[in-house]
Amino acid sequence: MPVLTRSASSFIDGAWVEGNGPSASRFNPSAPGDVVTTYRQADSQLLERAVDAAATAGPAWDKLGILARGRILAAAAALIRERGEQIAQTMTAEHGKPLTESRMEVEASADTFDYHAWSARNPVGTEYPSSHPEERILTIRRPLGIVGVITPWNFPLQIPAWKITPALLHGNTVVWKSASHTPGVSGLLMGILSEAGIPAGVANLLLGPGSLGSELVSHPKVAAVTFTGSVPVGHHIRDIVSRRGAKLQMELGGHNAALILPDADVELAATSVVNAAMGSTGQKCTATRRIILVGDGHEEFLKLVQKKVAGLILGPGSDRSVQIGPIISPSARDEVMAAIDLAVAEGGEVLAQAHVPQTAGNYVPPTVLSGPPTMTICQEEVFGPVVTVLRAATLTEAIALANNTRFGLTASVFTSDERAIRQCLDHLEAGLVKVNAPSTGSELHAPFGGLKDSTFPGPREQNSTAAAAFFTIEKTAYLRLAPGTES
Numbered sequence: 054m055p056v057l058t059r060s061a062s063s064f065i066d067g068a069w070v071e072g073n074g075p076s077a078s079r080f081n082p083s084a085p086g087d088v089v090t091t092y093r094q095a096d097s098q099l100l101e102r103a104v105d106a107a108a109t110a111g112p113a114w115d116k117l118g119i120l121a122r123g124r125i126l127a128a129a130a131a132l133i134r135e136r137g138e139q140i141a142q143t144m145t146a147e148h149g150k151p152l153t154e155s156r157m158e159v160e161a162s163a164d165t166f167d168y169h170a171w172s173a174r175n176p177v178g179t180e181y182p183s184s185h186p187e188e189r190i191l192t193i194r195r196p197l198g199i200v201g202v203i204t205p206w207n208f209p210l211q212i213p214a215w216k217i218t219p220a221l222l223h224g225n226t227v228v229w230k231s232a233s234h235t236p237g238v239s240g241l242l243m244g245i246l247s248e249a250g251i252p253a254g255v256a257n258l259l260l261g262p263g264s265l266g267s268e269l270v271s272h273p274k275v276a277a278v279t280f281t282g283s284v285p286v287g288h289h290i291r292d293i294v295s296r297r298g299a300k301l302q303m304e305l306g307g308h309n310a311a312l313i314l315p316d317a318d319v320e321l322a323a324t325s326v327v328n329a330a331m332g333s334t335g336q337k338c339t340a341t342r343r344i345i346l347v348g349d350g351h352e353e354f355l356k357l358v359q360k361k362v363a364g365l366i367l368g369p370g371s372d373r374s375v376q377i378g379p380i381i382s383p384s385a386r387d388e389v390m391a392a393i394d395l396a397v398a399e400g401g402e403v404l405a406q407a408h409v410p411q412t413a414g415n416y417v418p419p420t421v422l423s424g425p426p427t428m429t430i431c432q433e434e435v436f437g438p439v440v441t442v443l444r445a446a447t448l449t450e451a452i453a454l455a456n457n458t459r460f461g462l463t464a465s466v467f468t469s470d471e472r473a474i475r476q477c478l479d480h481l482e483a484g485l486v487k488v489n490a491p492s493t494g495s496e497l498h499a500p501f502g503g504l505k506d507s508t509f510p511g512p513r514e515q516n517s518t519a520a521a522a523f524f525t526i527e528k529t530a531y532l533r534l535a536p537g538t539e540s
């Protein structure tokens with residue numbers, strides 16, 4: 054199914070609205086001359102309209118009740134599956150990831166809608182005993198109001214699904230500023246929400262630049278903000294939202310380590326770290342960025358990693374044989390290449406590199422480096438297919454090295470030594486610790502989130518309990534009967 058150039062629009066109060074800002078085009082990162090999506094950017098005026106529409110639509114959406122809202126989300130899940138191929142093709146054309154990965158993301162996003170739709174049936178509160186004989190104490194959940202949603206381009210459907218679905222389920226209305234690199238995917242999701250029966254004004258999409266996101270999070274009527282993206286933008290948002298006392302949830306970058314112990318299964322460890330470091334062209338927050346070899350040796354493991362990386366097939370994501378697509382933009386490519394050059398200048402050595410196709414496209418060679426842990430690349434998140442091999446004499450040293458960044462998203466450890474596993478679980482500073490598994494990937498029904506600079510301020514997304522806690526206000530009701538109404 055060829056993806057033709059299509060135009061996308063913002064969606065406000067149940068209607069597609071052309072932006073009144075400058076025109077923007079999304080080029081195919083595998084064929085940089087090809088325009089995939091064009092749109093006009095929304096500006097402050099449209100943001101105001103979207104916020105007004107979301108405010109007006111709130112009371113009726115709340116009144117509809119959680120089960121009815123859940124049914125609409127289930128209808129959206131079915132439409133995502135029905136349109137799956139179109140979404141996947143658009144995703145690959147805009148983002149560059151291999152079609153198989155786009156299809157998996159579509160499926161996972163539909164599952165996310167289904168999961169939250171079903172969690173509508175979960176208990177919503179707790180009953181507590183009272184010291185007063187006929188009093189009942191109950192907790193109840195109420196919507197927050199308008200939720201501002203800001204999402205990155207790397208999972209252009211899944212991350213919006215994690216945020217928008219529970220926000221809507223719990224009776225909130227949404228103003229979503231999606232990533233500028235993936236406007237077509239955002240538009241397709243928005244159309245599906247509307248077709249599934251989300252009433253006008255309940256979910257609104259703004260296609261616009263980062264500065265519009267800044268205005269969204271500053272808006273006094275936006276009661277809560279959920280953001281996934283980079284640390285600098287996250288800190289900017291944190292400062293604005295905390296200052297005005299609104300609720301905030303953020304998932305930021307990572308610098309995830311994989312610890313390879315002397316007894317590790319070499320094939321499993323090598324396959325896992327190569328997939329986790331290079332998959333999606335290294336553009337996952339959970340990608341393995343550092344491999345820490347514990348103890349001496351590991352020649353066999355290193356040889357296997359080098360062979361696997363050197364043999365990776367790069368090319369357009371639409372080509373079936375391709376394992377690694379292009380990187381998101383020419384400037385992102387330049388940043389990754391500059392980071393590799395800097396590592397070499399700081400004493401690093403290139404251990405393996407894959408071939409880059411000769412065709413046009415934002416290609417970066419998947420690269421394995423080794424060198425001193427003082428290299429900048431061991432601290433800064435380089436959002437591309439680059440991994441650095443470090444060494445530690447003992448497990449304690451390896452854990453200290455793994456923890457020696459400001460990030461704390463995921464980590465993985467390869468061993469069958471139960472004591473070592475416990476030590477890692479207890480002391481690795483990471484929100485997710487994967488044992489004998491890649492640092493990437495997570496189940497949508499398990500809590501997901503990082504520590505340190507990877508997450509702020511702590512409540513985790515994805516899992517229904519965490520989502521209910523973030524996307525609602527909890528009140529405690531003390532219920533006594535009026536005199537004369539005792540049973």
Ligand code: NAP
Nearest residue numbers: 204205206232233262263266267282283286304305306338
């Ligand atoms: P980004 O540059 O921070 O952008 C994320 C979103 O914020 C985009 O919609 C962007 O809009 C918007 N934005 C940019 N400047 C803004 C501002 N001043 N105020 C408000 N919003 C603003 O991140 P990215 O490059 O899209 O994504 C890569 C980053 O996301 C990486 O650091 C990665 O680790 C992180 N990430 C984290 C997780 C996690 O769960 N922890 C998951 C995925 C990605 P534009 O697109 O218009 O610039």
Ligand code: MG
Nearest residue numbers: 205282283286
């Ligand atoms: Mg960015």
